Amino acid sequence: MRKTIDFYKMVAAGNDFVVIGDGLQAKNAELADLARKICDRKYGIGADGMLLIEKTKKADARMRIFNADGSEAEMCGNGARCSALYAHPWARKSPFAVKGEKTKVIKLETKAGIIESEVNNDNVRIKLTDPKDIKLNIPIAVNNRALKVNFVNTGVPHAVIFVEGLDIIDVNNLGRIIRYHSKFAPKGTNVNFVEIINDGFIKVRTYERGVEAETLACGTGSSASAIIAGCRLSKAGNRIIKVKTKSGEILKVYFEKNNNKFQNVWLEGKAKFVYKGRYYV
Numbered sequence: 001m002r003k004t005i006d007f008y009k010m011v012a013a014g015n016d017f018v019v020i021g022d023g024l025q026a027k028n029a030e031l032a033d034l035a036r037k038i039c040d041r042k043y044g045i046g047a048d049g050m051l052l053i054e055k056t057k058k059a060d061a062r063m064r065i066f067n068a069d070g071s072e073a074e075m076c077g078n079g080a081r082c083s084a085l086y087a088h089p090w091a092r093k094s095p096f097a098v099k100g101e102k103t104k105v106i107k108l109e110t111k112a113g114i115i116e117s118e119v120n121n122d123n124v125r126i127k128l129t130d131p132k133d134i135k136l137n138i139p140i141a142v143n144n145r146a147l148k149v150n151f152v153n154t155g156v157p158h159a160v161i162f163v164e165g166l167d168i169i170d171v172n173n174l175g176r177i178i179r180y181h182s183k184f185a186p187k188g189t190n191v192n193f194v195e196i197i198n199d200g201f202i203k204v205r206t207y208e209r210g211v212e213a214e215t216l217a218c219g220t221g222s223s224a225s226a227i228i229a230g231c232r233l234s235k236a237g238n239r240i241i242k243v244k245t246k247s248g249e250i251l252k253v254y255f256e257k258n259n260n261k262f263q264n265v266w267l268e269g270k271a272k273f274v275y276k277g278r279y280y281v
Contacts, residue, residue: 005279007038008086009045012124012271014216014247015078018047018279019086022054032070038279039068045279048211051079053086059107059114061087067210075112075155077219081124081271083108084117112155125252125268128220129155131227134260140183142174149178150228154265156209157189158224166195166203171214175207190218194225202229203244217245223267226253231260 008019018038026034035050037043049067056062063083065073084106108115108126116127135151150160159178163169175191178184191207204225206218226241233239243251254266 003281005281006276007045007279008276009047009274010051010082010086010271011274012078012081012217013219013222013245013249013251013269015049015076015082015218016047016274017049017051017079017082018045019051019053019082021086024052028072031064031066032072034281035066035068036070045277048208048215049073049076049079051076051083051086053083056109059109061106062109063115065110067208069210069212071210072111073156073210075110075115075129075220077126077128077155077221077223077267078217078269078271079219080108080110080115080117080126081219081267081269084119084124084126085122085271085273088119110155122270122272123268124271125266126219128223128265128267131224131262131265133157134227134231134262136228136231138183140178140181142177142181149183150231151184151189152224152227154220154224154227156220157184157187158221159184159189159191160225160228161191161193163193163195166193166205169193169205171205171207175214176212179207179209179212190221190224192218192221192225194229196229196232197244199233200240201242201244202226205246214246216247217249217251219251219267219269222251223253223265227255227262227265230255230257230262233257 039047052064054062133153137148178191195203206221222243251269
């Protein structure tokens with residue numbers, strides 16, 4: 001591995017990432033170790049995850065996602081939005097890109113499939129893979145208390161729990177118990193606590209698998225929460241649900257609903273570069 005690594009620090013809705021461009025040659029074990037060190041908020045750069053942006057023949061760019069604990073994730077919604085903004089200059093000569101002065105369509109290869117994105121200045125939206133494995137009202141026991149948990153996979157697994165008084169929920173302790181619950185073994189799940197404000201507006205707090213703590217936002221978790229909230233709505237057709245994250249930023253989730261089947265799910269919000277730096281391995 002190189003002795004120094006150039007990187008960008010990027011953020012989307014409060015999720016922060018260390019983004020490293022093409023050319024980092026290392027084994028998976030070395031990358032996992034690097035992610036743990038880089039994401040450490042005391043001794044490293046500090047981030048929720050490390051993103052590697054690589055050249056690929058299948059899309060405009062390939063995104064690899066390493067969580068703060070070194071595990072590699074299939075998908076990350078806010079990470080994909082940062083990656084699309086980062087890869088934007090790469091796409092100018094790509095056969096996959098739709099040419100345009102303001103908005104450019106960029107395709108990202110991920111372990112969850114090819115993700116389509118649209119970049120318009122600092123506003124970035126991505127089209128997620130169609131949600132799958134939707135399960136409603138799964139009974140589980142937590143601290144001798146019966147809970148009803150919903151589940152959906154939006155590229156990665158998410159449990160969704162509707163609550164009242166979201167601000168006083170002990171997200172880290174409850175989230176950790178549910179994340180490792182036998183119902184979601186062996187891979188575990190991300191955990192979202194959701195308060196419905198109205199049919200088009202929800203508040204979400206998320207315990208993220210891989211970070212192993214509450215984060216300021218989670219893109220796939222916001223999308224999962226909006227989709228499960230959409231299951232409660234009898235109205236079919238096109239919907240937009242605004243999601244207020246822990247950071248205070250609001251993401252928009254678009255989807256088409258037909259019965260309890262969801263298609264054309266888009267996640268939209270701001271993404272930005274924070275700074276550029278050099279990390280000494």
